[in-house]
Amino acid sequence: MGKVTGFLEIDRQEQKYQPAADRIRHFxxxxxxxxxxxxxxxAGRCMDCGIPxxxxxxxxxxxxxxxxxxxxxxxWEEAARNLHSTNNFPEFTGRICPAPCEQxxxxxxxDVPVTIKTVEQSIADKAxxxxxxxxxPAKTKTGKSVAIVGSGPSGLAAAQQLGRAGHDVHVxxxxxxxxxxxxxxxxxxxxxxxxxxxxxxxxxxxxxxFHYGANIGVNLAMEDxxxxxxxxxxxxxxxxxxxxxxxxxxxxxxxxxxPFLTQQNRRIGGEDVSHxxxxxxxxxxxxxxxxxxxxxxxxxxxxxxxxxxxxQLEIMPIPPIKEDKDQVWPYWPIKFRTSSSQAEGAEREFxxxxxxxxxxxxxxxxxxxxRVDEKMAPVPGTEFLVKADLVFIAIGFSGPVQxxxxxxxxxxxxxxxxxxxxxxxxxxxxxDGIYSAGDARRGQSxxxxxxxxxRQAARSIDLDLMGTTILPR
Numbered sequence: 001m002g003k004v005t006g007f008l009e010i011d012r013q014e015q016k017y018q019p020a021a022d023r024i025r026h027f028x029x030x031x032x033x034x035x036x037x038x039x040x041x042x043a044g045r046c047m048d049c050g051i052p053x054x055x056x057x058x059x060x061x062x063x064x065x066x067x068x069x070x071x072x073x074x075x076w077e078e079a080a081r082n083l084h085s086t087n088n089f090p091e092f093t094g095r096i097c098p099a100p101c102e103q104x105x106x107x108x109x110x111d112v113p114v115t116i117k118t119v120e121q122s123i124a125d126k127a128x129x130x131x132x133x134x135x136x137p138a139k140t141k142t143g144k145s146v147a148i149v150g151s152g153p154s155g156l157a158a159a160q161q162l163g164r165a166g167h168d169v170h171v172x173x174x175x176x177x178x179x180x181x182x183x184x185x186x187x188x189x190x191x192x193x194x195x196x197x198x199x200x201x202x203x204x205x206x207x208x209x210f211h212y213g214a215n216i217g218v219n220l221a222m223e224d225x226x227x228x229x230x231x232x233x234x235x236x237x238x239x240x241x242x243x244x245x246x247x248x249x250x251x252x253x254x255x256x257x258x259p260f261l262t263q264q265n266r267r268i269g270g271e272d273v274s275h276x277x278x279x280x281x282x283x284x285x286x287x288x289x290x291x292x293x294x295x296x297x298x299x300x301x302x303x304x305x306x307x308x309x310x311x312q313l314e315i316m317p318i319p320p321i322k323e324d325k326d327q328v329w330p331y332w333p334i335k336f337r338t339s340s341s342q343a344e345g346a347e348r349e350f351x352x353x354x355x356x357x358x359x360x361x362x363x364x365x366x367x368x369x370x371r372v373d374e375k376m377a378p379v380p381g382t383e384f385l386v387k388a389d390l391v392f393i394a395i396g397f398s399g400p401v402q403x404x405x406x407x408x409x410x411x412x413x414x415x416x417x418x419x420x421x422x423x424x425x426x427x428x429x430x431x432d433g434i435y436s437a438g439d440a441r442r443g444q445s446x447x448x449x450x451x452x453x454x455r456q457a458a459r460s461i462d463l464d465l466m467g468t469t470i471l472p473r
Contacts, residue, residue, distance in 0.1 A: 002065075002072040003044035012043050012112040013038060024303045027188045027268055029095075030340075036076075038404070039122040041116045043071035049106040051329040054116060057104025059452040060087045064116055071119060075246060080127035083120065085472070087452060088157045089199060091128065092182065094121025095191045097448045098293075104330035111315040111322075137207035138166035143197075144465045147172060147229040149216050152180025153447045154438025155235035156199065157454030158461075161471055163208045165462045170229065172214040176271060180237055182203040182447065183261045183269070187297050189304070193269060217407035231461050234420060235454060236405055240441035242398045244289070248357030248394070253364035257294045257394035264301050282306035283375050285366045285387045288346075289313050289354050290394035293339075298392045300341030300408055305456060309385050311347040313369060318350040353378045357391055364391050377416055409434070419443050423443070426464075427457035435461055 003009070004414035010144055016032045017023065023030035034042070045066035054064045063082055070079035083090050086292065094117055106114035144167045148155045151173040156336040163169045179196040200210065214220050214232050216236075223230050241256040248254070260279045268271055281302035288295045288302075291314030302310050323333035342348065355378060371382035399418035400406065413430040415420040420429055420436040429433045438450040459471040 002046040002068050003048075004048065006041075006044035006072075007047040007107055007112075007114075010041050012045065012107075012115060013042060014115055015118050017340060023189065024300075024344055027264075027304055029189060029192055031095075032121065033125075034118060036122070036126070039119055040074065041164075043068040043119050045107070046072075046114050047106060053104040053106060054101040054114075057332075058101040059331055059446070059448045060093075062086050062101065062120070062451075067123060067400045067454060068116075068119060068281050071123065076123065076126050077130070081352050084127075084133075087448075088160050088455065089153065090120050091124035091195050092153065092191065093448050093451070094118075095195075096125050096182075096186055100332050100448075103332055106330075109325050109329060114148070132220075133202065135202050136164055137206045138164055140166055141168070142166040142466060144168065144345070145170065145229040146461060147225040147232045147463075149225070149232065150174075150180060150438070150440070151178035151210065151234035152235060152237050152450060153182055153198050154436060154440075154454035154457075155180070155221050156203070156231055158235060158431050158437060158449045158458040159208045160203050160206065160456075161455055161458035162461060163203065163206045165458070165466075165469070165471055167462070167465070171208060171210045172216055172220065172225070173210060173212050174215040176212050177269070178212075179211055181239075181258075183260055185282035185294075185297075186265075187261060187301055188265065188268050189300060190297070198201055209387065216405035218404055222405055222408040226433065231435065233427075233457055234405060234429075234434065234436040234440050234460060235438045235450075235457075236400060236440050238397045238399050238419065238444050239401045240398045240418075241393065242396045244393065244395055246289075246354055246357055246393075248359060248364065251357055251364040251443055252362055253359075253361040253389055254357055254391045255393070257288075257298050257392045260392055261294075261297055261301060264305070279390075280305055281310075283308060284389035286310045286390045286392070287313065287386055287388040288392045288394055289367070290392075290396070291316065291348075291350075291415045292394065292396065294396075295392070295394035296339040296341045298394055299339075299346045300344060302390075303341070303344050303346075307390075309347070309387075310345070311349060311388075312342065313352045313354055313367070313386070314348065314350050315353050315372060316350065334473050352398070355383065358385070359390070364388055367391060371408070397439075399443065400440050417443055424453070424456065426460040427453070428460070428464075 018030040067079040067082045099117040102113040286302045286307045323335045352369045358366040366385045370378035422436045436452035462469040
């Protein structure tokens with residue numbers, strides 16, 4: 001795997017970033033890529049570990065040691081073929097996946113895992129630059145038609161797989177463009193949207209049809225889809241924000257996170273946002289409630305809009321700086337991390353419960369907080385105020401949005417968290433002919449899990465429609 005002694009001779013080298021003072025002046029990606037030669041050296045660090053735990057750490061089961069070895073040997077085109085055999089969109093995951101594969105790497109026992117994510121992105125980008133990625137339309141058609149609700153990563157992965165299997169695939173998307181939260185939730189400084197556009201163009205050339213402005217259950221009935229198609233796959237995400245019901249949330253300046261992120265992404269994408277009240281952080285003190293990725297995206301967006309100060313509140317205690325490898329490896333560890341957005345100057349408060357949002361004349365001015373004990377209960381006498389002109393609620397999502405595509409599916413079974421109930425063997429729902437995958441089924445999760453579920457659901461649909469399938473699981 002790579003160079004036999006590479007892990008002993010070559011130090012881990014990660015991609016660097018533009019300085020924070022420079023990158024907050026624009027919304028473009030700011031990662032400085034490694035040279036091809038350096039990427040090959042990093043791939044050469046992949047050791048002959050016997051059991052490649054990175055396979056299980058990666059939800060799509062990328063054959064990581066194989067394409068590391070191919071890159072080290074200079075066989076980039078074969079590496080690209082190998083990578084695409086398990087992952088439809090490696091240029092997406094190479095940019096925004098948190099890389100659980102690296103945490104599972106055997107070299108992570110010494111805190112120097114192979115830079116798998118960097119190698120993956122480099123392979124994908126080189127494949128596009130060299131024209132190795134092209135449409136792969138089916139040679140024969142099956143005569144079967146499949147509707148996919150939602151064009152996020154799970155919907156796109158399923159559509160591509162089903163289209164290549166020969167089915168007539170129709171993707172119904174509520175928004176003006178494809179991508180779901182990839183386009184409207186994740187900021188451009190983490191992933192620019194032209195990567196989505198070229199994948200959509202590839203899929204259109206493979207025979208997939210996209211229907212935009214199709215809000216199923218609102219302006220197009222689910223029953224119409226069921227009548228027109230042989231199968232329906234719901235990949236509409238889990239967009240309903242978790243509502244903490246904090247006193248003062250009705251004040252001006254208090255917003256859920258995604259509308260803020262979506263509005264900025266629409267501006268950059270040239271879409272009309274005049275119908276919505278503008279949400280701008282310029283010249284304001286911003287408080288972000290929630291310590292996850294969505295909160296971090298709010299921080300980076302706020303700084304780029306010109307925020308004076310950004311404070312992030314996290315109810316959990318500060319995690320350990322270093323995990324206990326014997327207890328958690330090769331699984332994802334809970335440890336202290338600093339995102340690129342947090343590193344741009346955010347103040348971070350841990351063990352901080354949000355008690356109330358305080359305002360004057362209907363406008364938010366402060367967030368009242370308190371420290372919490374080991375049971376997450378506020379400790380009397382520890383209250384403090386954080387100045388806030390703008391407050392973003394970013395504490396996760398509670399499941400699919402109601403009163404949309406679920407209209408007309410009153411009998412569909414749901415799990416305890418309101419997600420659509422379907423297993424990971426066949427992705428069938430309780431209604432015959434309807435399937436579900438991605439966040440709509442599993443709840444809020446990672447892009448790489450969405451791609452995995454979309455691929456697996458496509459295989460199940462193909463098997464049910466045709467009685468046999470060559471699609472990989």
